[in-house]
Amino acid sequence: MSTQPLEFYFSFRSPYSYLAAPRAFALPERYAVDLTFRGVIPMAMRGQSVPREKGLHTLRDVAREARRLDMPFGPVHDPIGDGAIRCLLVGEHAIDMGREREFVLTASRGIWAEAIDVASDAGLRAVCERSGLGWDACTAALEDPALRARVDANTAALAELGHWGVPVFVFAGELFWGQDRIEDLEATLRGAGLDLPT
């Protein structure tokens, strides 16, 4: 069976992206899809306002959803700013090393369930090494303009799709926004005959 492309737009600053990530990376095990991870710059760093009410609701809603999904949530350390950008750059390096799944899951869990400050070298180094990435290569990635260009291109691609938030999945031109829309995405994948034999 030939595989179909599936894009996964993700932000390290989005706790909903954290909830989506384990199920997103497991999709190629159950469907004939080629998952491409696309890390994007957080909404609040793209000039979009996030009112206080939305921020508070997100934390409370994610706490309920995390319980439903049996995932840890809290204590957290908001990575907005340098922390988010550093994770995005290391995320691109992790793609080149074939370890994006390990890095994204480890870093997002560190941010949203272990209060790791990924803006600090100690915090980022811990998640890099737990993901099987060498620290020297990761520090080089932080200064690599080619990796920064890839992050900017991902962010621009999300805007070109006419979308604003994350996580977003794109399959055959159709957008699925939200960790709670993965079941709709899976219904579409099944409808396309892409489910793999178990």
Add this chain to the structure above:
Amino acid sequence: MSASPAELLARRVAPSAVIALSRVTWPARAGAGARRRLGRRGRVELFFAFDDPCSAIAVLDLAGRLSGREVRLLLRPVVRRGIRADPAVELKRRYAIGDARRLGRRTGLALARSEPLAADDVAFLAAWVAAAPQGPALQRFCVAALGHLWLETAGPVERADYGRLWRAHLGSSPPATGGPRGVRRNERLMRRRRPYDTPAAWVHGQWFFAHDRLAQIAERLDDLGWTATP
């Protein structure tokens, strides 16, 4: 470089405290128990908009899901909704159509419309509902009106159709006055409760986006002791 105390407060202490406090449920459970001892039912306040397809999904589903529980569904229509000065408002309204279509499929509902409705075109429905007393007849009207609006028709909104539905379910002509004031009251109440968009269900101190947290609303009611009886 380590974070400053102010940064630690904003980035770690405050959000972690919000999460931890959200898990404290005993005050709401105690309040619900006291309500029951006084013979009062639970309450779900649903802030919704007729121009919002996800509100249609929420009203149609919640109306059925709450039956069998000692819970009152209070329907609070609004017209103004969303994040103030949101640059993505038009994108969100268009995306909501496809999203509601997929959500509806989960429960066997098929959306007929493929274009957003203008809020002004259906503001009269919000005004009628806001001016009427809460109760089963109003609930039946809302279910029928939202079903007609989003599941049965795709063209212009015909006010006469909804007048007929109103008379069929409430036995009178639609209210001529008081509606817009009631809608503004609902919008103020929604802001006070903190939801910033529809459909939002306020369930004894917590709010949920009602179209995609239906199971969690039921779980909240179970937790508060308003379980469904067969």
